[in-house]
Structure formats: C-alpha cells, structure tokens
Ligand SMILES: Nc1ncnc2c1ncn2[C@@H]1O[C@H](COP(=O)(O)OP(=O)(O)OP(=O)(O)O)[C@@H](O)[C@H]1O
C-alpha cells in the first residue's frame with residue numbers, strides 16, 4: 136500500500152466535524168465509521184473511525200493513495216456496502232444497520248452512481264440505457280432531457296460502441312441523474328479518460344450538482360480536479376487525514392492535467 140505524505144499528520148478529531156455544514160443541513164453524517172474486511176484468516180482495515188459531515192448541495196472531492204479507503208467510504212455512503220461499526224446517516228436514514236431491502240430502496244430513490252467503467256448495455260442505445268433507470272424511478276426526467284443535460288442531444292440513438300469514451304461516460308451520468316438523485320457518487324469518473332474528454336465529464340457532473348442540486352462526491356487520483364470542489368477530503372490509511380475548503384473554486388475548463 137502506498138503511504139502518502141498526509142498519512143503521518145495528526146488528526147484532531149474536531150477537524151472533520153467543524154469543517155462540515157452542521158448536522159441540520161447535512162446530507163451525510165459518519166461517526167466512528169469503521170470497515171474491516173475479513174479475507175480468510177486475514178483482517179483488512181479499510182476505514183478506521185471516520186467522522187464526517189457533508190452538506191446538501193456540496194461538491195466534494197476525495198483524494199488519497201490506492202487502498203486508503205476511498206471506494207469503501209463511497210460505497211457505504213451509497214448503500215452498496217455496510218460498515219463493521221460506527222454510524223452512517225443519509226439525512227435521517229440510518230444506513231448502518233439497514234437491511235438489504237432498505238438499502239436497495241435507498242439507492243433507487245436517492246443515489247446516482249458513476250464509476251470508472253461506464254457499465255452501459257452494449258445492445259441498447261444511449262436513450263434506452265437511460266430509460267432502463269427512468270422506468271423504475273419515482274419522479275424521473277425523460278431520458279431525452281437527461282441526455283441533453285450532458286450534451287448528448289444529438290447522440291440519443293447511438294449504441295455505446297458508436298460513442299467515444301467521454302460520451303459513454305456522459306451517458307452513464309445521464310443515467311445517474313435521470314432519476315433526480317439527491318446525491319451523485321462518482322468513483323474515478325475520469326480515470327479512463329484524457330484531459331479534454333475528462334473535462335466534458337466533469338462539466339456534466341458540476342452542472343448536475345448546480346442545476347439539480349445533487350450533492351456530488353467525486354473520488355479521483357487526479358489532484359488537479361480538487362480545485363473544482365467546495366471541500367477536498369484527504370484519506371490516508373482508512374482515516375480522514377485532513378479536509379480543505381477551497382477559497383476559490385475552478386471551473387472544469389480552467390483545470391488541466
Ligand atoms: N471486498 C474487499 N475484500 C477485502 N478487502 C477489501 C475489499 N475491498 C477493499 N478492500 C481493502 O480495503 C482497503 C481499502 O480499499 P478501497 O477500495 O476502499 O481503497 P481505494 O482508496 O478506493 O483504493 P484505489 O484508489 O486503489 O481504488 C484496501 O486495503 C483493500 O485491499
């Protein structure tokens with residue numbers, strides 16, 4: 136596991152809390168969030184007592200070395216995984232301790248996911264890929280609107296193989312936002328993309344955050360992307376090493392890597 140420069144920093148427990156938006160406006164609260172994976176005889180600590188608050192509408196970037204627990208944290212907040220101990224709340228829903236059925240419903244109603252792999256169905260067009268989700272959502276936007284929001288109005292009837300990587304990722308974002316999620320959780324959304332293409336994807340995420348009010352959390356290995364965030368969360372060895380607030384945020388088109 137890669138040890139980052141931030142790993143050695145002492146972590147005053149009050150830092151993550153005071154940097155948050157306050158429990159009242161919080162979309163996510165984590166208290167003592169701990170995840171230990173068991174692989175045979177081996178215990179692998181992925182998160183160790185994470186305390187965190189994320190406010191409604193915030194744009195958060197998570198940075199940290201490989202294995203620092205970024206995906207584990209995002210997966211617990213998104214109801215894809217459960218903690219070993221500690222508490223995770225989405226508004227007044229307690230995610231820690233929720234049943235599989237409750238988590239499924241939580242994900243369906245509130246969470247949009249975007250992963251590095253686009254996970255589109257190759258035999259369906261862009262429109263049909265988005266429609267798969269809108270068919271089961273409570274108050275979805277039309278697939279056409281979702282695709283137009285990510286700049287793909289003229290690519291609706293293309294199959295994934297007929298789209299560039301950045302376009303496919305924007306279809307994945309359209310699919311995630313079409314159900315009007317409260318939170319948009321993105322795990323290395325630009326990981327497979329070059330800079331120019333990555334910027335179009337970041338633009339689509341930022342617009343969804345601003346125009347739809349979706350709280351956005353983006354995991355990245357790319358420190359340049361941190362400049363877009365309201366706050367940057369640095370994870371190291373399963374801990375929140377520090378949280379920084381950007382005094383001034385950059386637009387995606389202003390950053391490069
Ligand atoms: N399903 C699992 N079973 C066992 N160990 C796991 C599992 N998922 C993650 N881990 C371990 O937990 C730790 C944190 O993993 P996690 O995937 O959260 O890291 P990450 O910060 O997202 O890394 P990367 O940047 O490489 O994606 C790692 O040591 C990893 O090996």
Ligand SMILES: [Mg+2]
Nearest residue numbers: 205206207322
């Ligand atoms: Mg990861």
